[in-house]
Amino acid sequence: MTYYALLFIAGLAGSFHCIGMCGGFACALGGDPRGPSATAVRHALYNTGRFTTYCFLGGLAGGLGWAIYTCLGTRSQLGVQVLSESLNAAQRGLAVIAGLLMIIMALQFFGLRGRRVTTGFGGSTLVIALRSLMSRRGHAAPLAFGVLNGFLPCPLVYAMVAQAASTVDVLSGCLTMAAFGLGTFPTMLAMGGLGRLLAPRWRQRGVRLAGSFILALGLVTLGRGIVPMTASHGLHHIWHFA
Amino acid sequence: MTAAPDALCRHCLLPLGRRGFARTVNGESCQFCCYGCCIAHQVKSGSGEASEAAWLLVRLGVGSFLSMNIMLFSLLVYSGAFAGADRRVLPTIQLLLWGLATPAVLILGEPFLRETWSQVRRGRLSSSALIILGSLAAYSYSTLAVFRLGGHVYFDTAAMVLMLFTLGRYLEAAGRARASRDLAPLLAAESESATVVEGAEEHRRPVREVRSGMLIRVKPGERIPVDGLIVEGCSHTDDSVISGESRQIAKTVGGSVLAGSINLDGPLLIRSSGSGDESRWAQICRSVRDALRQSSGTQRIADRLVGAFVPVVLALAGLTLAYWGQRLPFDQAMLAALAVLVVACPCAVGLAAPMAHSLGIGQLARHGCVVRSPGALEALAATRLIAFDKTGTLTLGRPHLVDLASDGVGEDEVLARLAGLERHSEHGLARAIALAARARGLDPIATENVRIVPGRGLRGIVAGELVAAGSAALMHDLGWQVPPALVERADVMAASGHSVVFIGWSEKACAGRARGALSFDDTPLPEARATIEALRALGVQVMLLTGDHAGAAARVAATVGVDDWQAGLLPDAKRIALDQCRPRHGAVAMVGDGLNDGPGLAWADVGIAVGSATDLARETADLVLPRGGLWLLPWVVGRARAVRTSILTNLAWAFGYNLIALTCAVLGLLQPILAAAVMAGSSLLVVLNSLRLERLPGPSYPSALQLSAAARPASEPQPREQAQRSRQRLEIRHTWGESSPRPEI
Numbered sequence: 005m006t007y008y009a010l011l012f013i014a015g016l017a018g019s020f021h022c023i024g025m026c027g028g029f030a031c032a033l034g035g036d037p038r039g040p041s042a043t044a045v046r047h048a049l050y051n052t053g054r055f056t057t058y059c060f061l062g063g064l065a066g067g068l069g070w071a072i073y074t075c076l077g078t079r080s081q082l083g084v085q086v087l088s089e090s091l092n093a094a095q096r097g098l099a100v101i102a103g104l105l106m107i108i109m110a111l112q113f114f115g116l117r118g119r120r121v122t123t124g125f126g127g128s129t130l131v132i133a134l135r136s137l138m139s140r141r142g143h144a145a146p147l148a149f150g151v152l153n154g155f156l157p158c159p160l161v162y163a164m165v166a167q168a169a170s171t172v173d174v175l176s177g178c179l180t181m182a183a184f185g186l187g188t189f190p191t192m193l194a195m196g197g198l199g200r201l202l203a204p205r206w207r208q209r210g211v212r213l214a215g216s217f218i219l220a221l222g223l224v225t226l227g228r229g230i231v232p233m234t235a236s237h238g239l240h241h242i243w244h245f246a
Numbered sequence: 247m248t249a250a251p252d253a254l255c256r257h258c259l260l261p262l263g264r265r266g267f268a269r270t271v272n273g274e275s276c277q278f279c280c281y282g283c284c285i286a287h288q289v290k291s292g293s294g295e296a297s298e299a300a301w302l303l304v305r306l307g308v309g310s311f312l313s314m315n316i317m318l319f320s321l322l323v324y325s326g327a328f329a330g331a332d333r334r335v336l337p338t339i340q341l342l343l344w345g346l347a348t349p350a351v352l353i354l355g356e357p358f359l360r361e362t363w364s365q366v367r368r369g370r371l372s373s374s375a376l377i378i379l380g381s382l383a384a385y386s387y388s389t390l391a392v393f394r395l396g397g398h399v400y401f402d403t404a405a406m407v408l409m410l411f412t413l414g415r416y417l418e419a420a421g422r423a424r425a426s427r428d429l430a431p432l433l434a435a436e437s438e439s440a441t442v443v444e445g446a447e448e449h450r451r452p453v454r455e456v457r458s459g460m461l462i463r464v465k466p467g468e469r470i471p472v473d474g475l476i477v478e479g480c481s482h483t484d485d486s487v488i489s490g491e492s493r494q495i496a497k498t499v500g501g502s503v504l505a506g507s508i509n510l511d512g513p514l515l516i517r518s519s520g521s522g523d524e525s526r527w528a529q530i531c532r533s534v535r536d537a538l539r540q541s542s543g544t545q546r547i548a549d550r551l552v553g554a555f556v557p558v559v560l561a562l563a564g565l566t567l568a569y570w571g572q573r574l575p576f577d578q579a580m581l582a583a584l585a586v587l588v589v590a591c592p593c594a595v596g597l598a599a600p601m602a603h604s605l606g607i608g609q610l611a612r613h614g615c616v617v618r619s620p621g622a623l624e625a626l627a628a629t630r631l632i633a634f635d636k637t638g639t640l641t642l643g644r645p646h647l648v649d650l651a652s653d654g655v656g657e658d659e660v661l662a663r664l665a666g667l668e669r670h671s672e673h674g675l676a677r678a679i680a681l682a683a684r685a686r687g688l689d690p691i692a693t694e695n696v697r698i699v700p701g702r703g704l705r706g707i708v709a710g711e712l713v714a715a716g717s718a719a720l721m722h723d724l725g726w727q728v729p730p731a732l733v734e735r736a737d738v739m740a741a742s743g744h745s746v747v748f749i750g751w752s753e754k755a756c757a758g759r760a761r762g763a764l765s766f767d768d769t770p771l772p773e774a775r776a777t778i779e780a781l782r783a784l785g786v787q788v789m790l791l792t793g794d795h796a797g798a799a800a801r802v803a804a805t806v807g808v809d810d811w812q813a814g815l816l817p818d819a820k821r822i823a824l825d826q827c828r829p830r831h832g833a834v835a836m837v838g839d840g841l842n843d844g845p846g847l848a849w850a851d852v853g854i855a856v857g858s859a860t861d862l863a864r865e866t867a868d869l870v871l872p873r874g875g876l877w878l879l880p881w882v883v884g885r886a887r888a889v890r891t892s893i894l895t896n897l898a899w900a901f902g903y904n905l906i907a908l909t910c911a912v913l914g915l916l917q918p919i920l921a922a923a924v925m926a927g928s929s930l931l932v933v934l935n936s937l938r939l940e941r942l943p944g945p946s947y948p949s950a951l952q953l954s955a956a957a958r959p960a961s962e963p964q965p966r967e968q969a970q971r972s973r974q975r976l977e978i979r980h981t982w983g984e985s986s987p988r989p990e991i
Contacts, residue, residue: 053311060314063321070325148307151314174325178318 008183011164014217015187046146051192053150058161058185059178061154062168066177069098069169095172096229102170103226109163110219114212163218170225254433254538305353306412312350313405316343320402340399344392347401351385354408371556373591379560380587380918381407387580398577400918407588407922414926418597421933425601425940428608429538431469431487435506435531440471440522443515453505453522462516464509472505473525474516481512488526489614489872506530533616533870537607542621544893545599552592559590559908566912574914581918585911589921590904594929598896601936606889613945614872615882622868626852626883627890631831632781633824635846636792636799638839639856639876640774640806645675645766647682648744651735652762658688660762664749665690667706667715671698675747678766699723703747712758713751721760726750728760739765743801745794768798773877774806776948780880784887787831791820791846820846837879838867854879881945892939896932903928 073094154161164184168177256276319339322328328336361374385404391397438453443461453471456462461477464470470483480498485507494510497503503516506527522528541549563586570579603620610617617623634640652660665683668676669690683690693713696706702723703716714724718736721728728736728748736746744765752758778788790811792799799813812823820836824846827834836843836850839857847853848866855866857873871878907924910916916924 053307056311056314056318060318063318067321067325142304144304144308147311148304151307151311152303174321175327178322 008179010221011167011180011183012187014164014221015184016190017187017213017217045143047193049143050146050150050153051189053147053152054154054192055150055182055185055189057151057154058164058181061161061165062181062184063174063178065165065169066171066174066180069172069177070174072098073172095170098172099170099225099229101229102166103222103224103229105166106163106218106222106225109160110215110222114215160218163222167221167225170228254535306416309350309354309405309409309412312346312353313402313409316346316350316405317402319343319346340392343399343401344389347385347388347405350405351381351408354405354412355381358408358411371560373552373556373593376556376559376587376591377407377411380584381405383580383587384584384918387577391577400577400581403581403584403918406919407584410919410922410926411591414593414929417926418593418929418933421930421937422597422601422604425605425608425933425936428612429534429604431506432527432531432534432608432611434469435525435528438469438471441465453528456518456522458518458520460518462518464514464516466509466511466513468509470503470505470507470509470514470516472516472518472522473520474503474518476501476503476514477517478515479513481514482510483507484510486612487530487614530611530616533618534607534611537617537619538604540619540621542599542603542619542624544624544897545603545620548595548599548897552596555590555592555595559587562590562908562912563587566914570914578914582911582914584918585914585916585921586908588918589907589911589916589925591925592900592904593925594900594903594932595897597929597932597936598900599893601933602889602892602896602939605892605936605939606885609939610869610882610885613878613881614875615878616870618868618870622852623886623889624893625833626835626854626869626886629786629833629835629852629883631787631789631827631833632835632837632854632879633789633791633820633827633846633850634808635836635838635843636790636794636802637768639837640790640802641768641770643768643839645678645745645768647678647764648767649735649739649765650762651732651739651764653729653732653760655761657762658686660749660764661686662688662691663693663708663713663751664715664747664762664764666693666708667696667704667713667749669693670696670706671704675745675766679764708751711752711754713749714758715747715749718746718748721748721750724750724758726758726760732760732763736763736765739763740795740797743767743797743799745798768802770802770805771876773948777877777879778807780948781883784880784883786883789827791815791823791836793817793820817843817845821849824850837876877947878945885939885942888939888942892936896935899935900928900932 164181168180171177171180255278319342323336323339328339355378358374358378361372362378365372365375381404384400384407388399388401388404391399435453439450440453440456441463442449442451442456443463448463456472462472462474466481476497476499478499480496482494483497483503484494485504486493487506488504497514502519503509503514504527505522505525563583566586567579567583570582573579574582599620603623606623607617607620637643650657650660661679661683665679665688668679670693680690691708693706693708696704698704699714699716699720702720703714705712705714705720705724707713712724714720714726718728728750732748736748739746742765744767747764747766748760749762749764750758750760781788788808788810790799790803790808792802792811792813793815794813796813799811803809803811815823820843824834824836833851835852835854836846837854837856838844838847839855844866847855852869853867854869854871856871856876869882871882903924907916907921907928911921
């Protein structure tokens with residue numbers, strides 16, 4: 005449970021980062037002329053869309069991790085011993101990759117970004133797409149908007165997806181992203197209302213905080229991959245069940 | 247609604263083709279080549295208040311929402327999250343999946359269904375039929391399973407296949423629009439509007455309604471809609487669409503501006519000098535549009551294959567179902583058949599050539615090179631021999647006086663009389679004579695009744711006496727004698743490869759005689775040698791075919807570095823020369839100035855006109871380079887080859903991919919969802935492969951070092967200046983052009 009709580013907090017802290025782009029979208033989505041309750045529904049739908057995308061990505065990543073895991077596992081057919089060893093190796097490899105990815109993302113948060121690989125052809129196309137949805141009325145548009153918004157290139161989401169892949173299970177992957185997505189809810193919902201009240205200085209601090217969280221998560225994930233299973237069992241145990 | 251077959255897609259500017267349909271966007275009727283372009287166009291142009299504009303995106307978003315939920319729950323079911331104790335919830339989950347899948351299939355499938363229906367009514371089957379059949383089969387089977395049969399459900403297959411194909415088409419369309427980015431300013435000529443100033447009022451009017459003499463206001467940043475003269479204001483313009491050269495040119499009152507160039511920094515008031523649809527920009531626009539409408543041989547073959555593909559795939563899917571149905575449970579056999587249906591969608595094959603063509607044509611057009619047909623690009627890529635015309639192509643086409651010999655009279659008198667006579671001519675040599683006379687401070691002697699003797703020269707009257715200038719044949723025709731001293735000098739002049747003109751006159755009503763001989767030389771273009779070397783480096787052989795005499799041909803050939811030349815060729819002889827080269831070299835290209843060598847250009851496999859002054863619509867060349875654009879030729883050849891390579895790799899990829907995937911699907915090794923992802927990925931890869939063409943470097947003018955390798959007279963202006971002057975020069979039709987033999991002894 006602690007694991008998911010940690011992810012929730014990471015999402016909460018990370019959502020200060022979201023204010024930059026997605027918060028702008030949430031603000032632009034604006035209110036509904038029919039009153040506060042309609043506005044609330046509008047923003048709830050937007051966030052539901054986003055949440056669904058995150059869960060989907062998490063489930064998919066978990067499934068993919070699982071596929072790689074079993075694929076590598078079944079390749080060696082010498083016996084149970086070897087099988088479980090290679091399975092361990094596969095899971096550890098995934099953890100190393102996910103950990104490294106998360107550390108790179110975290111460093112980006114501290115301003116150490118190298119070449120920006122996150123926005124490309126697809127991203128710019130999506131952003132243009134989103135703009136036209138912004139001011140549309142009705143319930144379907146904010147939902148669609150949220151769904152597409154979830155696919156926008158974002159280092160935070162990438163890091164979490166990497167984490168989800170390393171869980172090597174569809175349900176865990178999905179829950180990983182769900183916990184993270186729920187963590188971003190408060191800020192994003194608030195953004196719909198209080199919008200630009202938050203000073204840039206606070207946003208900067210929030211981004212740093214998010215970076216620290218991702219960095220810590222990345223290091224632990226990396227550790228899970230590098231430290232031998234027997235030695236790390238204690239750590240592993242704490243990680244999953246503490 | 248059936249679209250005209252030769253129209254272009256509103257979004258990606260490719261021909262509409264078979265999948266074309268019309269849709270009203272923002273109250274305007276638009277035609278699209280496919281559903282993806284329709285979405286992408288609406289995304290691009292749709293503003294918030296346009297209701298239909300965002301509707302498709304909403305559809306995509308809500309469809310994704312539903313499909314992702316379906317996929318997520320299905321993944322959870324597959325991964326065994328509901329195994330064991332939670333087994334009881336499975337029927338509920340299936341019901342939930344059905345509830346999600348029904349709207350998803352309706353929302354996402356409707357455009358495909360509509361397309362299929364419109365095709366079926368026209369008696370054709372398109373790839374949409376395969377997609378719709380596949381997803382509907384999965385949906386119907388799963389619905390039956392939920393309510394009657396029990397067992398596995400495949401709602402995820404139904405929804406994700408539709409989802410992935412919608413997404414694939416959208417991304418494909420976005421990529422295609424990017425490919426046509428270079429074409430947009432060219433095709434804008436027809437839809438552009440101009441701000442017409444009438445008294446105190448200003449109106450926006452379509453360019454085609456602009457007539458000569460109208461006043462047009464052009465704001466900074468706007469494209470100049472018509473050719474004209476500046477009446478008010480000063481600014482810089484960028485003429486790259488017309489001249490191929492991207493640089494700022496300062497313009498002030500009285501200066502002329504070209505339609506299609508961009509007004510960079512100051513407001514201008516222009517008096518139109520011709521109607522809007524006569525400008526070169528409008529001509530280029532029409533020409534490019536025509537080129538895009540045509541399809542090359544490769545494309546026609548690909549289209550035919552795609553047409554035959556759909557029925558074959560349907561049959562194959564049926565066979566797969568029948569075969570696996572006997573060996574496996576029905577639902578697994580059905581999945582194998584669905585994978586066959588979905589994986590065989592031949593979208594990428596249809597996309598392979600048009601995208602590379604429109605990219606290639608667009609990039610060439612951006613540098614002022616107009617391609618008449620996509621086939622010409624492919625032919626140029628295969629060409630291994632390029633024949634050049636001489637005058638105006640490899641040379642400046644502006645001769646200058648080299649030598650003057652006189653017999654019994656002063657040199658100044660010879661030149662003054664000649665200048666007086668040639669003042670009435672538009673011949674290329676006339677300019678040279680006028681310049682030489684002015685350099686010596688001579689006034690041309692007034693001449694009356696000047697007449698052109700076709701192919702021979704000129705004759706006129708000075709103070710009642712006949713004066714004539716031209717070839718030795720003209721002197722002979724007039725019965726005038728050429729003194730032996732002059733004949734000797736003229737021989738020397740001709741031997742060094744110069745054009746020779748005789749002048750003579752009669753005195754006191756006696757028979758006249760030739761009194762002077764002048765020789766003229768045409769300077770080879772400074773960039774000619776570098777261009778020819780660059781072509782050789784590309785593995786292209788070069789030869790010179792000219793109507794000029796052998797001496798001139800040999801001299802120019804030596805200067806520009808061509809070993810293989812034929813001189814004294816009449817237009818018909820050029821055609822024969824081209825024919826003789828075909829067996830050895832295959833396709834042959836001919837480069838000329840488009841004036842006197844029209845038949846040669848038309849006869850070659852690829853006719854290339856440089857700086858053609860003729861109306862583009864009447865131009866016989868397949869490829870027209872801008873004025874002074876000979877140096878672009880190696881780049882154009884390189885680009886044509888890149889386009890061809892891109893098409894071939896696209897086709898190889900698309901067919902290979904389809905065949906391998908189809909084999910896997912028939913063998914039951916491919917999940918339908920994976921198959922859909924594979925297919926969407928296939929067209930995306932074709933798009934990305936074609937877009938690689940964008941990254942190739944643009945043309946670069948030969949460096950000073952390369953130019954200095956070309957021998958040129960020391961008194962000539964600097965190459966850059968000279969090349970620019972040659973770009974600005976007015977083409978003057980040669981009365982003694984290469985189609986008729988030059989004056990000679």
